[in-house]
Amino acid sequence: MTEMNQKHTCNTSHKGCVSLVPIFNHLDTEQMNEVMETVQSQSFKKGELVYHAGDKSDVLTIVNKGSLRLYRLSESGKEQLVRVLRPGEFTGELALFNEKVHENYAEAMEATSVCQITRSQLQALLVKYPSISLKILQELSSRVDQTEQQAARFTTESTEQRLASYLVELLGSDSQSDIVTLPLTKKDLASYIGTTPETVSRKLKELEELNLIKRISSSKIKIVDEDNLLFL
Amino acid sequence: MTEMNQKHTCNTSHKGCVSLVPIFNHLDTEQMNEVMETVQSQSFKKGELVYHAGDKSDVLTIVNKGSLRLYRLSESGKEQLVRVLRPGEFTGELALFNEKVHENYAEAMEATSVCQITRSQLQALLVKYPSISLKILQELSSRVDQTEQQAARFTTESTEQRLASYLVELLGSDSQSDIVTLPLTKKDLASYIGTTPETVSRKLKELEELNLIKRISSSKIKIVDEDNLLFL
DNA sequence: CGCGTCATTGACATCTGTCAACCAGCGTGG
DNA sequence: CCACGCTGGTTGACAGATGTCAATGACGCG
Known part of the structure:
Protein backbone atom coordinates (compact mmCIF):
# COMPACT_ATOMS: atom_id res chain seq x y z
CA MET A 1 0.00 0.00 0.00
CA SER A 133 -13.25 27.36 -16.84
CA LEU A 134 -15.96 26.65 -19.32
CA LYS A 135 -16.86 23.53 -17.41
CA ILE A 136 -16.93 25.35 -14.14
CA LEU A 137 -18.97 28.16 -15.65
CA GLN A 138 -21.40 25.59 -16.91
CA GLU A 139 -21.71 24.02 -13.52
CA LEU A 140 -22.03 27.31 -11.68
CA SER A 141 -24.56 28.73 -14.04
CA SER A 142 -26.80 25.76 -13.76
CA ARG A 143 -26.41 25.97 -10.03
CA VAL A 144 -27.54 29.57 -10.06
CA ASP A 145 -30.54 28.42 -11.98
CA GLN A 146 -31.36 25.58 -9.62
CA THR A 147 -31.01 27.78 -6.60
CA GLU A 148 -33.21 30.47 -8.09
CA GLN A 149 -35.78 27.84 -8.85
CA GLN A 150 -35.60 26.55 -5.33
CA ALA A 151 -36.02 30.07 -3.98
CA ALA A 152 -38.94 30.74 -6.28
CA ARG A 153 -40.67 27.63 -5.04
CA PHE A 154 -40.53 28.78 -1.49
CA THR A 155 -42.59 31.79 -2.33
CA THR A 156 -44.92 30.57 -5.02
CA GLU A 157 -45.77 27.04 -4.02
CA SER A 158 -47.30 25.47 -0.96
CA THR A 159 -45.41 23.08 1.24
CA GLU A 160 -47.41 20.26 -0.23
CA GLN A 161 -46.45 21.23 -3.77
CA ARG A 162 -42.81 21.53 -2.86
CA LEU A 163 -42.85 18.12 -1.29
CA ALA A 164 -44.59 16.64 -4.29
CA SER A 165 -42.12 18.23 -6.71
CA TYR A 166 -39.28 16.91 -4.65
CA LEU A 167 -40.61 13.37 -4.83
CA VAL A 168 -41.08 13.57 -8.56
CA GLU A 169 -37.57 14.89 -9.01
CA LEU A 170 -36.22 11.99 -7.03
CA LEU A 171 -38.08 9.67 -9.32
CA GLY A 172 -36.57 11.32 -12.38
CA SER A 173 -33.03 10.14 -11.92
CA ASP A 174 -34.14 6.84 -10.51
CA SER A 175 -36.86 6.17 -12.98
CA GLN A 176 -36.55 2.44 -13.42
CA SER A 177 -39.15 1.74 -10.82
CA ASP A 178 -41.84 3.94 -9.36
CA ILE A 179 -40.41 3.57 -5.87
CA VAL A 180 -38.21 6.31 -4.51
CA THR A 181 -35.90 6.09 -1.54
CA LEU A 182 -35.56 9.26 0.45
CA PRO A 183 -31.85 10.04 0.59
CA LEU A 184 -32.24 12.30 3.62
CA THR A 185 -33.60 12.04 7.09
CA LYS A 186 -37.02 13.57 7.52
CA LYS A 187 -35.41 16.39 9.38
CA ASP A 188 -33.06 17.22 6.52
CA LEU A 189 -35.76 16.77 3.95
CA ALA A 190 -37.95 19.14 5.90
CA SER A 191 -35.18 21.69 6.11
CA TYR A 192 -34.45 21.36 2.43
CA ILE A 193 -37.98 22.03 1.31
CA GLY A 194 -38.45 24.67 3.96
CA THR A 195 -40.70 23.12 6.54
CA THR A 196 -40.67 20.92 9.64
CA PRO A 197 -40.51 17.13 10.03
CA GLU A 198 -44.01 17.13 11.47
CA THR A 199 -45.45 18.81 8.44
CA VAL A 200 -43.62 16.44 6.13
CA SER A 201 -45.22 13.52 7.91
CA ARG A 202 -48.65 15.03 7.69
CA LYS A 203 -48.35 15.98 4.05
CA LEU A 204 -47.11 12.55 3.08
CA LYS A 205 -50.13 11.13 4.81
CA GLU A 206 -52.42 13.48 2.89
CA LEU A 207 -50.79 12.57 -0.40
CA GLU A 208 -51.35 8.95 0.43
CA GLU A 209 -55.00 9.56 1.21
CA LEU A 210 -55.32 11.20 -2.19
CA ASN A 211 -53.90 8.03 -3.73
CA LEU A 212 -50.99 9.87 -5.21
CA ILE A 213 -48.32 7.95 -3.32
CA LYS A 214 -48.01 4.92 -1.10
CA ARG A 215 -45.70 4.84 1.87
CA ILE A 216 -43.83 1.54 1.84
CA SER A 217 -41.56 2.25 4.76
CA SER A 218 -40.55 5.48 6.37
CA SER A 219 -37.93 6.07 3.69
CA LYS A 220 -39.43 4.23 0.72
CA ILE A 221 -42.31 5.70 -1.18
CA LYS A 222 -44.16 4.43 -4.19
CA ILE A 223 -45.22 7.11 -6.65
CA VAL A 224 -48.69 6.16 -7.77
CA ASP A 225 -49.77 9.15 -9.80
CA GLU A 226 -46.86 11.26 -10.95
CA ASP A 227 -48.94 13.57 -13.11
CA ASN A 228 -51.37 14.63 -10.46
CA LEU A 229 -48.57 15.07 -7.96
CA LEU A 230 -47.42 18.01 -10.04
CA PHE A 231 -50.91 19.42 -10.38
CA LEU A 232 -51.69 20.03 -6.76
CA MET B 1 -24.34 60.99 -35.52
CA SER B 133 -13.46 33.76 -17.07
CA LEU B 134 -12.10 34.47 -13.68
CA LYS B 135 -14.20 37.59 -13.51
CA ILE B 136 -17.29 35.77 -14.58
CA LEU B 137 -16.58 32.96 -12.16
CA GLN B 138 -16.27 35.52 -9.44
CA GLU B 139 -19.55 37.09 -10.33
CA LEU B 140 -21.39 33.80 -10.68
CA SER B 141 -20.06 32.34 -7.49
CA SER B 142 -21.10 35.32 -5.48
CA ARG B 143 -24.47 35.15 -7.14
CA VAL B 144 -24.84 31.53 -6.09
CA ASP B 145 -24.07 32.68 -2.63
CA GLN B 146 -26.57 35.52 -2.65
CA THR B 147 -29.29 33.34 -4.03
CA GLU B 148 -28.65 30.63 -1.46
CA GLN B 149 -28.84 33.24 1.21
CA GLN B 150 -32.09 34.54 -0.17
CA ALA B 151 -33.50 31.02 -0.26
CA ALA B 152 -32.35 30.35 3.28
CA ARG B 153 -34.13 33.45 4.46
CA PHE B 154 -37.42 32.29 3.07
CA THR B 155 -37.34 29.27 5.28
CA THR B 156 -35.64 30.50 8.40
CA GLU B 157 -36.92 34.02 8.85
CA SER B 158 -40.32 35.57 9.21
CA THR B 159 -41.76 37.94 6.67
CA GLU B 160 -41.14 40.77 9.07
CA GLN B 161 -37.48 39.87 9.41
CA ARG B 162 -37.04 39.57 5.68
CA LEU B 163 -38.59 42.95 5.15
CA ALA B 164 -36.42 44.49 7.83
CA SER B 165 -33.25 42.95 6.38
CA TYR B 166 -34.22 44.24 2.99
CA LEU B 167 -34.59 47.78 4.28
CA VAL B 168 -31.25 47.65 6.03
CA GLU B 169 -29.57 46.33 2.90
CA LEU B 170 -31.00 49.21 0.94
CA LEU B 171 -29.56 51.56 3.47
CA GLY B 172 -26.16 49.97 3.16
CA SER B 173 -25.34 51.14 -0.33
CA ASP B 174 -27.13 54.41 0.20
CA SER B 175 -25.76 55.11 3.60
CA GLN B 176 -25.35 58.87 3.41
CA SER B 177 -28.70 59.49 4.95
CA ASP B 178 -30.97 57.28 6.96
CA ILE B 179 -33.74 57.59 4.43
CA VAL B 180 -34.18 54.85 1.87
CA THR B 181 -36.15 55.01 -1.32
CA LEU B 182 -37.84 51.80 -2.33
CA PRO B 183 -36.65 51.03 -5.84
CA LEU B 184 -39.56 48.73 -6.54
CA THR B 185 -43.31 48.91 -6.48
CA LYS B 186 -44.87 47.36 -3.43
CA LYS B 187 -45.98 44.50 -5.58
CA ASP B 188 -42.46 43.74 -6.77
CA LEU B 189 -41.04 44.26 -3.33
CA ALA B 190 -43.58 41.83 -1.96
CA SER B 191 -42.76 39.29 -4.62
CA TYR B 192 -39.06 39.68 -4.00
CA ILE B 193 -39.24 39.02 -0.31
CA GLY B 194 -41.82 36.33 -0.79
CA THR B 195 -45.06 37.83 0.42
CA THR B 196 -48.00 39.97 -0.70
CA PRO B 197 -48.39 43.74 -1.00
CA GLU B 198 -50.97 43.69 1.79
CA THR B 199 -48.59 42.06 4.19
CA VAL B 200 -45.84 44.49 3.27
CA SER B 201 -48.15 47.37 4.16
CA ARG B 202 -49.11 45.82 7.45
CA LYS B 203 -45.57 44.96 8.44
CA LEU B 204 -44.31 48.42 7.62
CA LYS B 205 -47.02 49.76 9.83
CA GLU B 206 -45.96 47.45 12.65
CA LEU B 207 -42.34 48.44 12.26
CA GLU B 208 -43.39 52.05 12.47
CA GLU B 209 -45.39 51.40 15.63
CA LEU B 210 -42.28 49.83 17.12
CA ASN B 211 -40.40 53.04 16.32
CA LEU B 212 -37.95 51.25 14.10
CA ILE B 213 -38.84 53.14 10.96
CA LYS B 214 -40.87 56.12 9.87
CA ARG B 215 -42.86 56.16 6.66
CA ILE B 216 -42.24 59.46 4.90
CA SER B 217 -44.15 58.71 1.76
CA SER B 218 -45.21 55.44 0.27
CA SER B 219 -41.78 54.92 -1.25
CA LYS B 220 -39.57 56.79 1.20
CA ILE B 221 -38.78 55.34 4.57
CA LYS B 222 -36.64 56.69 7.33
CA ILE B 223 -34.65 54.05 9.19
CA VAL B 224 -34.84 55.03 12.83
CA ASP B 225 -33.27 52.08 14.58
CA GLU B 226 -31.12 50.02 12.27
CA ASP B 227 -29.78 47.75 14.97
CA ASN B 228 -33.08 46.60 16.32
CA LEU B 229 -34.44 46.11 12.83
CA LEU B 230 -32.02 43.23 12.49
CA PHE B 231 -32.90 41.80 15.90
CA LEU B 232 -36.55 41.10 15.35
C1' DC C 1 -62.02 67.25 -12.31
C1' DG C 2 -62.50 62.40 -12.70
C1' DC C 3 -60.66 58.03 -13.79
C1' DG C 4 -57.44 54.33 -13.14
C1' DT C 5 -53.77 52.42 -10.77
C1' DC C 6 -51.54 51.50 -6.68
C1' DA C 7 -51.51 51.36 -1.63
C1' DT C 8 -53.87 50.58 2.63
C1' DT C 9 -57.04 48.59 5.88
C1' DG C 10 -60.32 45.22 7.70
C1' DA C 11 -62.46 40.64 8.33
C1' DC C 12 -61.76 36.12 7.82
C1' DA C 13 -60.06 31.43 6.74
C1' DT C 14 -56.28 28.50 6.38
C1' DC C 15 -51.92 26.85 6.59
C1' DT C 16 -48.23 25.53 9.09
C1' DG C 17 -45.22 25.80 13.14
C1' DT C 18 -44.92 24.59 18.05
C1' DC C 19 -45.19 21.68 21.92
C1' DA C 20 -46.12 17.43 23.82
C1' DA C 21 -47.14 12.70 23.78
C1' DC C 22 -46.68 8.43 21.69
C1' DC C 23 -44.71 4.85 18.67
C1' DA C 24 -41.19 2.11 16.02
C1' DG C 25 -36.72 0.45 14.91
C1' DC C 26 -32.21 -0.69 16.38
C1' DG C 27 -28.03 -1.26 18.80
C1' DT C 28 -26.03 -2.18 23.27
C1' DG C 29 -25.31 -4.62 27.18
C1' DG C 30 -26.80 -7.67 30.49
C1' DC D 1 -31.71 -13.81 23.52
C1' DC D 2 -34.25 -10.40 25.60
C1' DA D 3 -34.82 -5.80 27.68
C1' DC D 4 -33.72 -1.35 27.73
C1' DG D 5 -33.00 3.10 26.03
C1' DC D 6 -31.98 6.11 22.31
C1' DT D 7 -33.06 8.33 18.12
C1' DG D 8 -36.05 9.44 14.65
C1' DG D 9 -40.75 9.42 13.04
C1' DT D 10 -45.73 10.10 13.67
C1' DT D 11 -49.88 12.03 15.55
C1' DG D 12 -52.83 15.36 18.05
C1' DA D 13 -54.25 19.92 19.85
C1' DC D 14 -53.61 24.50 19.47
C1' DA D 15 -52.14 29.24 18.38
C1' DG D 16 -50.21 32.53 15.42
C1' DA D 17 -48.78 34.17 11.07
C1' DT D 18 -50.00 35.22 6.62
C1' DG D 19 -52.76 34.87 2.35
C1' DT D 20 -57.33 36.07 0.33
C1' DC D 21 -61.08 38.88 -0.78
C1' DA D 22 -63.40 43.05 -0.60
C1' DA D 23 -63.88 47.87 0.46
C1' DT D 24 -61.82 52.18 0.92
C1' DG D 25 -58.39 55.67 0.29
C1' DA D 26 -54.56 58.31 -2.07
C1' DC D 27 -52.14 59.78 -5.89
C1' DG D 28 -51.00 61.11 -10.64
C1' DC D 29 -52.28 61.78 -15.35
C1' DG D 30 -55.13 63.06 -18.88
Missing part, protein backbone atom coordinates in the same frame (compact mmCIF):
# COMPACT_ATOMS: atom_id res chain seq x y z
CA THR A 2 1.31 3.39 -0.99
CA GLU A 3 -0.07 5.22 1.94
CA MET A 4 1.78 8.45 1.50
CA ASN A 5 0.73 8.56 -2.04
CA GLN A 6 -2.87 8.23 -1.06
CA LYS A 7 -2.65 11.25 1.15
CA HIS A 8 -1.07 13.42 -1.45
CA THR A 9 -2.46 12.47 -4.78
CA CYS A 10 -6.00 11.79 -3.87
CA ASN A 11 -6.08 8.06 -4.34
CA THR A 12 -4.06 5.15 -5.58
CA SER A 13 -6.48 4.70 -8.43
CA HIS A 14 -5.78 8.14 -9.84
CA LYS A 15 -7.84 7.83 -12.94
CA GLY A 16 -10.79 6.62 -10.98
CA CYS A 17 -10.74 9.72 -8.87
CA VAL A 18 -10.15 12.66 -11.10
CA SER A 19 -11.50 11.41 -14.37
CA LEU A 20 -14.91 11.13 -12.79
CA VAL A 21 -14.96 14.83 -12.07
CA PRO A 22 -17.02 16.59 -14.72
CA ILE A 23 -14.86 19.65 -14.81
CA PHE A 24 -11.78 17.64 -15.71
CA ASN A 25 -13.08 14.68 -17.64
CA HIS A 26 -12.56 16.22 -21.04
CA LEU A 27 -8.81 16.44 -20.59
CA ASP A 28 -6.46 13.95 -22.15
CA THR A 29 -4.37 11.54 -20.10
CA GLU A 30 -1.33 13.69 -19.88
CA GLN A 31 -3.23 16.74 -18.74
CA MET A 32 -5.15 14.62 -16.31
CA ASN A 33 -1.90 13.51 -14.75
CA GLU A 34 -0.90 17.09 -14.30
CA VAL A 35 -4.14 17.82 -12.56
CA MET A 36 -3.72 14.86 -10.32
CA GLU A 37 -0.38 16.02 -9.13
CA THR A 38 -1.84 19.24 -7.90
CA VAL A 39 -4.79 17.69 -6.15
CA GLN A 40 -4.78 16.71 -2.50
CA SER A 41 -6.96 14.09 -0.99
CA GLN A 42 -8.59 14.12 2.40
CA SER A 43 -11.04 11.93 4.24
CA PHE A 44 -13.75 12.73 6.73
CA LYS A 45 -15.81 10.60 9.05
CA LYS A 46 -19.52 10.98 9.35
CA GLY A 47 -20.38 14.20 11.09
CA GLU A 48 -17.02 15.89 10.60
CA LEU A 49 -16.95 19.36 9.12
CA VAL A 50 -14.99 19.99 5.97
CA TYR A 51 -15.33 23.69 6.65
CA HIS A 52 -17.14 26.14 8.85
CA ALA A 53 -19.02 29.25 7.98
CA GLY A 54 -16.49 31.97 8.65
CA ASP A 55 -13.48 29.98 7.45
CA LYS A 56 -11.51 31.77 4.83
CA SER A 57 -10.68 28.80 2.77
CA ASP A 58 -8.76 28.94 -0.44
CA VAL A 59 -9.45 25.50 -1.76
CA LEU A 60 -11.99 24.07 -4.11
CA THR A 61 -13.35 20.84 -2.67
CA ILE A 62 -14.57 18.08 -4.92
CA VAL A 63 -16.38 15.10 -3.49
CA ASN A 64 -14.77 11.84 -4.47
CA LYS A 65 -16.71 9.30 -2.45
CA GLY A 66 -19.51 9.72 0.05
CA SER A 67 -21.54 12.89 0.42
CA LEU A 68 -21.49 16.30 2.01
CA ARG A 69 -24.34 18.18 3.55
CA LEU A 70 -24.14 21.92 2.88
CA TYR A 71 -26.16 24.02 5.23
CA ARG A 72 -26.48 27.52 6.61
CA LEU A 73 -27.49 28.85 9.95
CA SER A 74 -29.76 31.84 10.04
CA GLU A 75 -29.26 34.67 12.47
CA SER A 76 -31.77 33.02 14.73
CA GLY A 77 -29.76 29.79 14.67
CA LYS A 78 -32.11 27.82 12.48
CA GLU A 79 -30.53 25.43 10.06
CA GLN A 80 -31.26 25.42 6.37
CA LEU A 81 -30.03 22.56 4.23
CA VAL A 82 -28.77 24.16 1.04
CA ARG A 83 -27.93 21.05 -0.92
CA VAL A 84 -26.17 17.73 -0.78
CA LEU A 85 -22.96 17.16 -2.67
CA ARG A 86 -22.48 13.78 -4.33
CA PRO A 87 -19.33 12.41 -5.96
CA GLY A 88 -18.11 14.69 -8.74
CA GLU A 89 -19.75 17.80 -7.33
CA PHE A 90 -17.77 20.60 -5.79
CA THR A 91 -17.98 23.46 -3.39
CA GLY A 92 -15.85 26.26 -2.12
CA GLU A 93 -16.05 28.41 -5.20
CA LEU A 94 -17.14 31.47 -3.27
CA ALA A 95 -14.09 31.52 -1.08
CA LEU A 96 -12.01 30.55 -4.05
CA PHE A 97 -12.86 33.23 -6.52
CA ASN A 98 -13.64 36.02 -4.12
CA GLU A 99 -11.82 37.30 -1.10
CA LYS A 100 -14.58 36.10 1.11
CA VAL A 101 -15.24 33.59 3.82
CA HIS A 102 -17.48 30.58 3.62
CA GLU A 103 -21.13 31.18 4.31
CA ASN A 104 -22.04 27.54 4.47
CA TYR A 105 -21.12 24.62 6.64
CA ALA A 106 -20.03 21.45 4.90
CA GLU A 107 -20.50 18.29 6.91
CA ALA A 108 -19.77 14.71 5.91
CA MET A 109 -22.98 12.67 5.91
CA GLU A 110 -21.04 9.42 5.87
CA ALA A 111 -17.43 8.38 5.44
CA THR A 112 -16.41 10.73 2.69
CA SER A 113 -13.28 11.47 0.74
CA VAL A 114 -12.69 14.66 -1.14
CA CYS A 115 -10.07 16.09 -3.47
CA GLN A 116 -8.92 19.61 -2.85
CA ILE A 117 -7.13 22.05 -5.07
CA THR A 118 -5.87 25.39 -3.92
CA ARG A 119 -6.76 28.73 -5.36
CA SER A 120 -3.39 29.41 -6.92
CA GLN A 121 -3.10 25.93 -8.35
CA LEU A 122 -6.54 26.10 -9.86
CA GLN A 123 -5.97 29.54 -11.28
CA ALA A 124 -2.81 28.29 -12.94
CA LEU A 125 -4.73 25.40 -14.42
CA LEU A 126 -7.51 27.66 -15.62
CA VAL A 127 -5.08 29.87 -17.45
CA LYS A 128 -3.35 26.89 -18.99
CA TYR A 129 -6.53 25.02 -19.91
CA PRO A 130 -9.32 27.51 -20.46
CA SER A 131 -11.68 24.69 -21.22
CA ILE A 132 -11.75 23.95 -17.52
CA THR B 2 -23.03 57.59 -36.42
CA GLU B 3 -26.26 55.83 -36.17
CA MET B 4 -25.19 52.59 -37.75
CA ASN B 5 -22.29 52.51 -35.45
CA GLN B 6 -24.53 52.84 -32.50
CA LYS B 7 -26.50 49.83 -33.42
CA HIS B 8 -23.50 47.68 -33.97
CA THR B 9 -20.97 48.64 -31.43
CA CYS B 10 -23.09 49.34 -28.47
CA ASN B 11 -22.69 53.04 -28.21
CA THR B 12 -20.81 55.95 -29.61
CA SER B 13 -19.12 56.41 -26.28
CA HIS B 14 -17.51 53.00 -26.41
CA LYS B 15 -15.33 53.35 -23.42
CA GLY B 16 -18.24 54.48 -21.35
CA CYS B 17 -20.16 51.36 -22.10
CA VAL B 18 -17.86 48.44 -21.91
CA SER B 19 -15.27 49.71 -19.53
CA LEU B 20 -17.94 49.95 -16.89
CA VAL B 21 -18.60 46.26 -17.09
CA PRO B 22 -16.85 44.51 -14.23
CA ILE B 23 -15.97 41.45 -16.23
CA PHE B 24 -14.03 43.47 -18.78
CA ASN B 25 -12.72 46.41 -16.88
CA HIS B 26 -9.33 44.88 -16.16
CA LEU B 27 -8.45 44.71 -19.84
CA ASP B 28 -6.16 47.22 -21.49
CA THR B 29 -7.37 49.62 -24.14
CA GLU B 30 -6.50 47.48 -27.08
CA GLN B 31 -8.24 44.43 -25.70
CA MET B 32 -11.19 46.53 -24.77
CA ASN B 33 -11.50 47.66 -28.35
CA GLU B 34 -11.55 44.08 -29.46
CA VAL B 35 -14.32 43.31 -27.05
CA MET B 36 -16.30 46.27 -28.23
CA GLU B 37 -16.21 45.14 -31.79
CA THR B 38 -17.87 41.88 -30.87
CA VAL B 39 -20.56 43.43 -28.73
CA GLN B 40 -23.98 44.38 -30.03
CA SER B 41 -26.17 46.99 -28.51
CA GLN B 42 -29.91 46.95 -28.18
CA SER B 43 -32.52 49.11 -26.53
CA PHE B 44 -35.81 48.30 -24.87
CA LYS B 45 -38.71 50.40 -23.76
CA LYS B 46 -40.32 50.01 -20.40
CA GLY B 47 -42.23 46.76 -20.22
CA GLU B 48 -40.55 45.09 -23.19
CA LEU B 49 -39.13 41.63 -22.73
CA VAL B 50 -35.46 41.02 -23.46
CA TYR B 51 -36.20 37.33 -23.39
CA HIS B 52 -38.88 34.85 -22.46
CA ALA B 53 -38.68 31.74 -20.39
CA GLY B 54 -38.42 29.03 -23.00
CA ASP B 55 -36.27 31.02 -25.40
CA LYS B 56 -33.09 29.30 -26.32
CA SER B 57 -30.90 32.28 -26.38
CA ASP B 58 -27.22 32.14 -27.02
CA VAL B 59 -26.24 35.60 -25.92
CA LEU B 60 -24.95 37.05 -22.73
CA THR B 61 -26.81 40.25 -21.94
CA ILE B 62 -25.15 43.03 -20.01
CA VAL B 63 -27.14 45.99 -18.82
CA ASN B 64 -25.71 49.24 -19.98
CA LYS B 65 -28.28 51.76 -18.86
CA GLY B 66 -31.59 51.32 -17.13
CA SER B 67 -32.63 48.16 -15.36
CA LEU B 68 -34.09 44.73 -15.99
CA ARG B 69 -36.53 42.85 -13.87
CA LEU B 70 -35.79 39.11 -13.82
CA TYR B 71 -38.69 37.00 -12.75
CA ARG B 72 -40.06 33.48 -12.95
CA LEU B 73 -43.51 32.11 -13.20
CA SER B 74 -44.37 29.13 -11.08
CA GLU B 75 -46.44 26.26 -12.41
CA SER B 76 -49.45 27.89 -10.85
CA GLY B 77 -48.71 31.11 -12.70
CA LYS B 78 -47.53 33.14 -9.75
CA GLU B 79 -44.74 35.54 -10.38
CA GLN B 80 -41.53 35.59 -8.39
CA LEU B 81 -39.13 38.46 -8.78
CA VAL B 82 -35.69 36.88 -8.83
CA ARG B 83 -33.59 40.01 -8.93
CA VAL B 84 -33.11 43.33 -10.61
CA LEU B 85 -30.21 43.92 -12.95
CA ARG B 86 -28.53 47.30 -12.81
CA PRO B 87 -25.90 48.68 -15.19
CA GLY B 88 -22.86 46.43 -15.35
CA GLU B 89 -24.71 43.29 -14.30
CA PHE B 90 -25.43 40.50 -16.73
CA THR B 91 -27.74 37.61 -17.36
CA GLY B 92 -28.18 34.82 -19.81
CA GLU B 93 -25.35 32.69 -18.55
CA LEU B 94 -27.51 29.61 -18.22
CA ALA B 95 -28.50 29.55 -21.84
CA LEU B 96 -25.00 30.54 -22.76
CA PHE B 97 -22.94 27.89 -21.09
CA ASN B 98 -25.44 25.09 -21.19
CA GLU B 99 -27.61 23.79 -23.97
CA LYS B 100 -30.65 24.96 -22.14
CA VAL B 101 -33.43 27.44 -22.45
CA HIS B 102 -34.07 30.47 -20.29
CA GLU B 103 -35.98 29.83 -17.13
CA ASN B 104 -36.48 33.49 -16.35
CA TYR B 105 -38.22 36.38 -17.97
CA ALA B 106 -36.23 39.59 -18.36
CA GLU B 107 -38.31 42.74 -18.64
CA ALA B 108 -37.15 46.32 -18.96
CA MET B 109 -38.30 48.34 -15.95
CA GLU B 110 -37.61 51.59 -17.75
CA ALA B 111 -35.91 52.65 -20.97
CA THR B 112 -32.96 50.31 -20.96
CA SER B 113 -30.03 49.60 -23.20
CA VAL B 114 -28.04 46.43 -23.10
CA CYS B 115 -24.94 45.00 -24.73
CA GLN B 116 -25.09 41.49 -26.03
CA ILE B 117 -22.37 39.08 -26.94
CA THR B 118 -22.98 35.73 -28.53
CA ARG B 119 -21.93 32.40 -27.18
CA SER B 120 -19.27 31.73 -29.79
CA GLN B 121 -17.85 35.23 -29.55
CA LEU B 122 -17.65 35.04 -25.81
CA GLN B 123 -16.09 31.62 -25.86
CA ALA B 124 -13.45 32.87 -28.22
CA LEU B 125 -12.76 35.77 -25.90
CA LEU B 126 -12.60 33.51 -22.90
CA VAL B 127 -10.01 31.32 -24.54
CA LYS B 128 -7.98 34.29 -25.59
CA TYR B 129 -8.24 36.15 -22.29
CA PRO B 130 -8.70 33.62 -19.52
CA SER B 131 -8.82 36.42 -17.00
CA ILE B 132 -12.32 37.18 -18.22
